[in-house]
Amino acid sequence: MNIVVCVKQVPEPTGTNRIDPKSLRILREGVDSVLDPADEFSIEAALQIQEANPGTNVVVVSMGPDRALEAIRRGLAMGANKGVLVSDANLAGSDALTTAKVLAAAIKRENPDLVLCATESSDAYTGMVPGGIAHHLGLPLLSYAKKLTLAGGKVQIERQTEAGFQRVEAQLPAVVTVTGSINTPRYPALKGIMQAKKKPVDQLTAADLGFSPEQVGEKGAKEKVLGWAPAEQRKAGTVIKDDGTAATQIADFLAQLKVI
Amino acid sequence: MAEHTAAKKPQMPSAFDLLNIESLLSEEERMVRDTVRRFVKERVNPVIGEHFEAGTFPRELIPEMAELGLLGMHLEGYGCAGLSAVSYGLACQELEAGDSGIRSFVSVQGSLAMFPIWAFGSEEQKQKWLPRMAKGEVIGCFGLTEPDHGSDPSGMLTNARRDGDSYVLNGSKMWITNGGVADLAVVWAKAEDGIRGFLVEKGTPGFSTSDIKHKLSLRASVTSELYFDDCRIPAENMLPNVKGMRGPLSCLNEARFGIAWGATGAHRACYEAALEYAQTRIQFGKPIGGFQLVQQKLAIMATEFVKAELLALQLGRLKDAGNIHPVQVSVAKRNNVREALKTAREARSILGANGITLEYPVSRHMNNLESVYTYEGTDDIHTLIIGQAITGISAFS
Numbered sequence: 127m128n129i130v131v132c133v134k135q136v137p138e139p140t141g142t143n144r145i146d147p148k149s150l151r152i153l154r155e156g157v158d159s160v161l162d163p164a165d166e167f168s169i170e171a172a173l174q175i176q177e178a179n180p181g182t183n184v185v186v187v188s189m190g191p192d193r194a195l196e197a198i199r200r201g202l203a204m205g206a207n208k209g210v211l212v213s214d215a216n217l218a219g220s221d222a223l224t225t226a227k228v229l230a231a232a233i234k235r236e237n238p239d240l241v242l243c244a245t246e247s248s249d250a251y252t253g254m255v256p257g258g259i260a261h262h263l264g265l266p267l268l269s270y271a272k273k274l275t276l277a278g279g280k281v282q283i284e285r286q287t288e289a290g291f292q293r294v295e296a297q298l299p300a301v302v303t304v305t306g307s308i309n310t311p312r313y314p315a316l317k318g319i320m321q322a323k324k325k326p327v328d329q330l331t332a333a334d335l336g337f338s339p340e341q342v343g344e345k346g347a348k349e350k351v352l353g354w355a356p357a358e359q360r361k362a363g364t365v366i367k368d369d370g371t372a373a374t375q376i377a378d379f380l381a382q383l384k385v386i
Numbered sequence: 387m388a389e390h391t392a393a394k395k396p397q398m399p400s401a402f403d404l405l406n407i408e409s410l411l412s413e414e415e416r417m418v419r420d421t422v423r424r425f426v427k428e429r430v431n432p433v434i435g436e437h438f439e440a441g442t443f444p445r446e447l448i449p450e451m452a453e454l455g456l457l458g459m460h461l462e463g464y465g466c467a468g469l470s471a472v473s474y475g476l477a478c479q480e481l482e483a484g485d486s487g488i489r490s491f492v493s494v495q496g497s498l499a500m501f502p503i504w505a506f507g508s509e510e511q512k513q514k515w516l517p518r519m520a521k522g523e524v525i526g527c528f529g530l531t532e533p534d535h536g537s538d539p540s541g542m543l544t545n546a547r548r549d550g551d552s553y554v555l556n557g558s559k560m561w562i563t564n565g566g567v568a569d570l571a572v573v574w575a576k577a578e579d580g581i582r583g584f585l586v587e588k589g590t591p592g593f594s595t596s597d598i599k600h601k602l603s604l605r606a607s608v609t610s611e612l613y614f615d616d617c618r619i620p621a622e623n624m625l626p627n628v629k630g631m632r633g634p635l636s637c638l639n640e641a642r643f644g645i646a647w648g649a650t651g652a653h654r655a656c657y658e659a660a661l662e663y664a665q666t667r668i669q670f671g672k673p674i675g676g677f678q679l680v681q682q683k684l685a686i687m688a689t690e691f692v693k694a695e696l697l698a699l700q701l702g703r704l705k706d707a708g709n710i711h712p713v714q715v716s717v718a719k720r721n722n723v724r725e726a727l728k729t730a731r732e733a734r735s736i737l738g739a740n741g742i743t744l745e746y747p748v749s750r751h752m753n754n755l756e757s758v759y760t761y762e763g764t765d766d767i768h769t770l771i772i773g774q775a776i777t778g779i780s781a782f783s
């Protein structure tokens with residue numbers, strides 16, 4: 127069984143992304159880059175399947191700058207068997223559609239039974255890439271999995287909804303996006319970190335995957351980010367000085383909001 | 387005419403990495419550090435204050451530390467991770483940023499209990515103990531210090547008498563980290579042919595322990611006295627491949643290396659708490675960090691921290707190159723613990739009354755560092771080791 131996990135290197139999530147006003151791309155300079163914490167859940171999900179089914183091959187795939195190798199290494203340190211990095215200056219500025227197309231081509235080479243993605247990335251969070259990958263591979267996509275089981279050549283998930291969950295299944299091979307409630311990702315063990323550098327990582331360019339420079343990156347992008355603006359600041363809260371009646375004042379305020 | 391190119395605007399360094407030491411670390415080293423840092427943040431920090439107050443070691447963390455590979459992490463083979471010296475140091479730094487007691491546990495297990503078996507044990511001893519110690523199934527301790535022999539351990543009284551297929555141990559050991567929780571004690575005793583290391587299993591008749599109570603330092607760590615009263619152990623429990631003080635001293639050298647790094651972790655934690663407090667605590671209408679006296683304290687802390695880190699890193703590079711002299715370890719142990727202690731005291735003052743509570747990590751670190759200042763060679767002893775090295779004259783005799 128082959129599992130591909132798509133992982134992305136993102137600026138350390140600190141709440142706000144800084145965006146370069148000129149290129150309208152997320153600023154990555156001077157910010158620590160890390161394996162997207164959202165991806166740790168899908169890696170963990172893959173490793174749990176691997177533990178239950180010895181012989182399972184887990185491959186982490188990323189498209190990004192050379193630095194993204196660190197995200198791959200972290201996946202390898204956690205226990206994945208192999209990495210694939212698609213890195214190429216021509217890929218800079220790719221939109222979600224192109225990202226999905228290129229990733230799909232890289233994933234296909236691994237002959238996967240299961241492709242795992244996070245629901246959305248922590249930096250650009252369009253949430254469009256997994257759908258694009260499924261489309262290009264011609265595979266079913268099960269989204270928002272908070273639980274995942276494999277049996278009889280099928281994958282079954284509990285799909286998180288606001289009201290509860292739905293149980294959905296698909297024939298393998300399939301693409302599944304997982305949520306942060308699916309598991310508790312492990313720490314990469316120190317031994318794993320030491321072994322990670324000995325594990326194979328394929329480094330591919332767009333050309334290796336059969337794409338011309340015009341088909342990818344900024345040139346190939348079909349969408350364009352026009353601008354951005356910060357969200358409106360919320361009004362400062364009301365400060366109640368306690369003169370002995372603060373508790374009553376707060377209770378009255380909450381009652382007015384019909385919270386209590 | 388040469389074209390004028392605007393000099394690249396230098397980037398403001400992080401308050402915790404003023405000299406960009408980050409750039410001196412390999413990817414692997416950073417990954418080790420980040421992994422241990424996260425473990426400490428998520429698993430140690432939330433519980434350590436309670437344990438310190440209760441005077442208990444967080445035993446529940448042992449399986450997790452083992453799974454992470456922290457036990458015997460710098461040893462090769464036998465289920466150990468085989469980290470480089472710098473990675474080992476970085477891990478110690480992060481552990482001690484949590485608490486010196488946690489780092490002490492890991493140092494004792496890896497450098498003082500596993501290391502002598504790994505370095506001086508027979509193949510059978512290694513096979514028998516090391517994998518289980520790496521898994522945290524067997525906890526070790528290291529018995530060198532005695533009630534009447536601290537800084538001069540070579541005068542030890544504990545002795546081992548050969549009797550047929552056995553050795554019979556008599557004497558006592560004092561201030562032994564992990565003593566009361568250990569399944570296996572590595573005990574240094576005088577045999578007929580000199581000082582030897584012995585493996586004594588918990589429950590061996592004639593071997594007993596009692597924990598030292600009322601400590602005001604390293605409270606989240608077990609410290610015990612070990613007693614040997616005609617304690618008979620099989621002769622094959624002696625470590626065959628070392629004789630004399632070289633045995634315990636080479637263990638101490640391993641552990642002191644970890645302490646030189648570890649102290650920088652406590653240092654950072656105190657500085658971090660003080661900096662944050664100084665930026666948010668308002669007095670006389672402005673953050674106290676805006677007053678010159680407080681800024682001076684913070685600037686000194688930040689500078690001494692980064693110096694200590696550089697010292698530790700160079701020590702690690704020397705060790706990885708296989709070219710480290712014990713006096714170099716003394717330089718780093720002495721400086722880094724002493725400076726961490728100074729920072730802890732200054733940080734304590736910046737936190738005002740809050741500084742004396744367990745709500746903040748500073749007093750805890752400050753008290754812990756008093757032990758670190760004394761164990762593994764007191765500050766004085768390392769001073770004299772350096773003195774001897776540079777003058778060629780021993781102050782000890």
Ligand SMILES: Cc1cc2nc3c(=O)[nH]c(=O)nc-3n(C[C@H](O)[C@H](O)[C@H](O)COP(=O)(O)OP(=O)(O)OC[C@H]3O[C@@H](n4cnc5c(N)ncnc54)[C@H](O)[C@@H]3O)c2cc1C
Pocket residue numbers: 132133134145150151152162164165187188189190219220221222223225229242243244245246247248249250251252253254255256349351354
């Ligand atoms: C401010 C801003 C707005 C943008 N708006 C748009 C837009 O409206 N339309 C558009 O097409 N593009 C847009 N982009 C560009 C787009 O975000 C990037 O092209 C990116 O490739 C899409 O990734 P995502 O992070 O949104 O992926 P998501 O779809 O949120 O990612 C979901 C999962 O897919 C996988 N994945 C995603 N990217 C990778 C990768 N590079 N390597 C491996 N796995 C990956 C991961 O498992 C990830 O968790 C925008 C970028 C910015 C900075």
Ligand SMILES: Cc1cc2nc3c(=O)[nH]c(=O)nc-3n(C[C@H](O)[C@H](O)[C@H](O)COP(=O)(O)OP(=O)(O)OC[C@H]3O[C@@H](n4cnc5c(N)ncnc54)[C@H](O)[C@@H]3O)c2cc1C
Pocket residue numbers: 494528529530531533535536537538560561562563564603604609757760761762763764765766767770781782
């Ligand atoms: C919490 C804790 C845990 C410990 N864990 C262990 C352990 O696991 N295993 C173990 O074997 N030991 C352990 N120790 C013991 C520790 O190593 C000793 O305390 C240390 O070596 C000092 O010995 P001492 O306390 O007997 O002090 P002493 O040697 O009596 O020293 C007292 C003072 O005299 C000074 N002094 C001594 N000789 C000289 C000299 N020649 N010139 C100048 N000044 C001198 C010392 O610097 C010190 O200030 C631990 C100690 C503590 C506090």
